[in-house]
Amino acid sequence: MSSSYLLSIVTFVYALAAFFYAAAWIFHKESLTVPARWVTVAAVLGNTAGIIWRWAESYQLGIGHAPFSNLYESLVFFAWTIGVLYLWLEFRYKMRVVGAFALTLAFLALAYASLSSGVGSQISPLIPALKSNWLMAHVITCFFGYAAFAVAFSISLMYLLKLRDREGSSSLLKVLPGLRTLDELTYQMVVFGFLFLSVGIVTGAVWANSAWGTYWSWDPKETWSLITWLIYAALIHARMMRGWQGKRIALISILGFCAVIFTYFGVNYLPGLHSYA
Amino acid sequence: MFPDRRCLLHNKYSLWNSFASVKLTIVLLFTLAATSILGTVIPQQKDPEAYLRQYGEGVYRLLDFLNILDMYHSWWFQLLLLLLVANLVVCSLQRLSSTWKLVFTREPSFRPDRFRNLKNKQEFKDKRSADELLRVFQPHVQSSFPRTHLQDQDGSRYLFGEKHRWSRLGVYVVHLSVLLMLIGGLIGSLLGFKGFTTIPEGESVTRIRSQNTDEVIDLGFELKCEDFEVSFYDSGQPKEFRSDLVVLKQGKPVYEKSIRVNQPLRYQGISIYQSTYGRVPPEHSGQSAPEEIDLLLHHQASGKEYSLTTRIGEKNELPAGLGTLTLVDYKANFHLKGMELGPSLLARHSRPEKEPVYLLLPLNYPNFDKMRQAGVYFTVKKTRGGHVPEAPVEPVYYTGLQIKKDPGVWVVYSGFILLIIGCFITFFLSHQRVCVAVIQDEGKSRVVVSGLADRNKLAMDRKVEQLSRALPNL
Ligand code: HEM
Numbered sequence: 001m002s003s004s005y006l007l008s009i010v011t012f013v014y015a016l017a018a019f020f021y022a023a024a025w026i027f028h029k030e031s032l033t034v035p036a037r038w039v040t041v042a043a044v045l046g047n048t049a050g051i052i053w054r055w056a057e058s059y060q061l062g063i064g065h066a067p068f069s070n071l072y073e074s075l076v077f078f079a080w081t082i083g084v085l086y087l088w089l090e091f092r093y094k095m096r097v098v099g100a101f102a103l104t105l106a107f108l109a110l111a112y113a114s115l116s117s118g119v120g121s122q123i124s125p126l127i128p129a130l131k132s133n134w135l136m137a138h139v140i141t142c143f144f145g146y147a148a149f150a151v152a153f154s155i156s157l158m159y160l161l162k163l164r165d166r167e168g169s170s171s172l173l174k175v176l177p178g179l180r181t182l183d184e185l186t187y188q189m190v191v192f193g194f195l196f197l198s199v200g201i202v203t204g205a206v207w208a209n210s211a212w213g214t215y216w217s218w219d220p221k222e223t224w225s226l227i228t229w230l231i232y233a234a235l236i237h238a239r240m241m242r243g244w245q246g247k248r249i250a251l252i253s254i255l256g257f258c259a260v261i262f263t264y265f266g267v268n269y270l271p272g273l274h275s276y277a
Numbered sequence: 278m279f280p281d282r283r284c285l286l287h288n289k290y291s292l293w294n295s296f297a298s299v300k301l302t303i304v305l306l307f308t309l310a311a312t313s314i315l316g317t318v319i320p321q322q323k324d325p326e327a328y329l330r331q332y333g334e335g336v337y338r339l340l341d342f343l344n345i346l347d348m349y350h351s352w353w354f355q356l357l358l359l360l361l362v363a364n365l366v367v368c369s370l371q372r373l374s375s376t377w378k379l380v381f382t383r384e385p386s387f388r389p390d391r392f393r394n395l396k397n398k399q400e401f402k403d404k405r406s407a408d409e410l411l412r413v414f415q416p417h418v419q420s421s422f423p424r425t426h427l428q429d430q431d432g433s434r435y436l437f438g439e440k441h442r443w444s445r446l447g448v449y450v451v452h453l454s455v456l457l458m459l460i461g462g463l464i465g466s467l468l469g470f471k472g473f474t475t476i477p478e479g480e481s482v483t484r485i486r487s488q489n490t491d492e493v494i495d496l497g498f499e500l501k502c503e504d505f506e507v508s509f510y511d512s513g514q515p516k517e518f519r520s521d522l523v524v525l526k527q528g529k530p531v532y533e534k535s536i537r538v539n540q541p542l543r544y545q546g547i548s549i550y551q552s553t554y555g556r557v558p559p560e561h562s563g564q565s566a567p568e569e570i571d572l573l574l575h576h577q578a579s580g581k582e583y584s585l586t587t588r589i590g591e592k593n594e595l596p597a598g599l600g601t602l603t604l605v606d607y608k609a610n611f612h613l614k615g616m617e618l619g620p621s622l623l624a625r626h627s628r629p630e631k632e633p634v635y636l637l638l639p640l641n642y643p644n645f646d647k648m649r650q651a652g653v654y655f656t657v658k659k660t661r662g663g664h665v666p667e668a669p670v671e672p673v674y675y676t677g678l679q680i681k682k683d684p685g686v687w688v689v690y691s692g693f694i695l696l697i698i699g700c701f702i703t704f705f706l707s708h709q710r711v712c713v714a715v716i717q718d719e720g721k722s723r724v725v726v727s728g729l730a731d732r733n734k735l736a737m738d739r740k741v742e743q744l745s746r747a748l749p750n751l
Contacts, residue, residue: 195697210540234302
């Protein structure tokens with residue numbers, strides 16, 4: 001047994017949690033959200049254990065470093081941040097339908113990490129440039145940002161679904177929170193993500209400056225994180241204008257999440273410094 | 278004349294107004310985002326040949342004409358940034374004075390009518406009198422809204438509470454931070470420089486070449502690399518590299534530091550970063566190939582030995598039909614499967630009707646070639662001339678350094694700090710105001726609680742609900 005084996009089990013625990021939330025929603029069984037919550041807690045705990053275990057394993061291999069250094073590790077951490085953020089959201093706002101969407105994203109992230117042949121799960125030594133505390137701060141904050149945008153994306157999808165059915169003819173959509181709440185929550189998640197993405201970009205710049213002497217070099221990954229930041233900055237300002245609330249905000253939030261995904265995966269197909277995460 | 282002037286004023290006014298518009302901000306932010314994509318898809322600042330190969334003549338000319346091959350430094354991208362700055366400054370200035378007045382007023386005014394029609398309004402009745410109620414409510418409200426204020430109006434009594442009024446300034450902190458980051462970047466590109474240099478161990482430089490302008494820049498001191506060390510993981514990947522650097526002025530050391538990746542040296546505003554490293558080719562490290570070489574050829578079948586004297590590059594006919602031998606190269610320190618064999622000669626042995634074979638003749642291991650077990654082997658008896666080390670030498674490294682001066686970096690960093698502080702204030706604190714209205718109603722008191730927030734209205738709704746549940750039990 002190893003940490004990557006544990007994490008592949010956790011993948012299915014997330015799937016189970018998402019399934020429970022979806023079932024509770026579709027079959028109107030509020031009681032199912034109780035096991036759903038506990039399964040989510042189990043998944044997050046398992047995910048946490050997997051990360052700590054992997055950390056310990058790297059020390060056993062004599063190349064000890066925090067497990068945030070390649071695509072596999074970042075996907076595992078991404079799933080963890082989504083799980084944690086969702087639990088906080090449920091605790092704070094008691095909105096359970098979001099779980100069906102958000103935990104599906106956590107499941108997909110882990111499934112991609114565990115099952116895709118392109119994502120190596122072996123622990124490899126760090127090249128000198130990656131040995132920096134700024135890097136750790138950079139990865140952690142960026143991923144909290146990404147997770148918040150992922151949750152905002154889920155809520156925006158719910159908003160658009162709900163908008164198509166204002167008369168409440170669909171009993172599925174009736175259970176969703178009201179439009180005003182969804183809109184407000186999207187915004188809350190976006191500003192949370194915006195703060196973390198800002199800290200992520202800043203710590204990344206400070207790290208680059210200490211390693212290479214340039215805080216900003218327009219490499220594709222940097223540029224894409226800036227593009228993401230600009231899109232969400234536009235969203236934040238758009239909300240101040242009447243007529244730009246609701247639907248358009250949801251659409252920008254979805255566009256922003258597409259930029260997040262591209263920053264994360266797409267950029268690896270472009271030339272640049274960030275060979276990982 | 279008058280209408281004209283008014284028209285001018287009006288135009289001026291509307292230009293100002295259009296720069297104060299948030300609509301322009303959104304257009305600019307989206308335009309910046311969209312155009313930035315170009316530079317990530319089309320490689321930037323490459324050699325013209327590379328572009329010609331990839332895109333062909335016509336497309337290359339077009340891209341070059343539109344400045345897309347170095348778009349982040351192009352006039353149109355900078356213009357977009359400039360427009361954003363103008364937009365930001367005008368917009369912030371226009372609103373700052375009213376926000377300032379609101380935040381720093383001595384006597385904040387409360388208007389009950391602003392609270393009357395709020396959606397989050399909660400009501401309850403109480404038997405106690407208005408005076409008594411307000412006396413018990415005030416400390417409770419004050420515990421979460423530190424500034425409270427009592428007011429009578431139209432026969433009703435009002436208790437107002439408020440907090441985080443100053444958080445309205447957070448937005449200006451964010452906007453200031455964006456300005457600082459852009460200004461810092463501008464300072465860096467106008468007053469700073471960036472270059473790359475290599476220094477072999479034991480040597481020094483005083484000048485470097487700028488990466489952007491190709492000018493020669495005088496550092497103002499002498500930079501010497503005393504020593505360079507590199508260590509490897511078992512996989513052969515470099516684990517850490519370190520240069521021991523000394524700064525000299527008039528030949529005297531004034532500052533020294535060992536730098537690693539992520540741990541630069543800073544001296545007089547100039548930062549020196551460990552970037553790469555490499556091995557110094559032997560001709561640059563005081564070593565050179567021997568001029569004349571005496572070889573022995575051993576023919577094992579006959580037990581005979583033949584001697585020959587040759588030079589590098591010379592082709593030798595071998596006796597007894599054994600073909601030809603050419604010394605093709607000399608290495609000051611030859612590496613074979615992780616072993617350092619020291620100074621070695623490389624030779625090509627061609628025999629009739631056979632594939633030529635390449636031989637390695639390390640000067641320090643004369644019988645090395647015998648291990649080939651090929652029937653014939655060569656040994657090096659003696660060399661003359663050149664400069665051949667006695668024993669395998671430590672490789673000589675050079676260190677590759679990134680050297681930079683950027684006086685704007687502290688402006689950018691203060692922008693970073695303000696961005697984070699400003700975002701935190703703006704997003705997580707909000708200017709919250711509650712109003713507890715007590716209205717006398719047929720011997721009873723009707724209490725109405727409602728709240729206003731400039732942001733995060735859901736949190737305010739929850740606060741009002743909590744308050745209206747807590748107050749009746751006081
Ligand atoms: C990249 C640049 C910019 C960033 C990162 C930025 C960031 C922000 C943030 C975080 C807020 C607070 C939003 C909230 O209340 O929740 C804000 C508000 C605002 N921004 Fe910007 N902004 C930028 C550029 C601009 C520009 C160019 C303008 C020019 C018109 C502008 C105008 C405003 C206005 C009017 C507000 C609302 C202020 C208020 O609530 O009184 N922003 N901005």
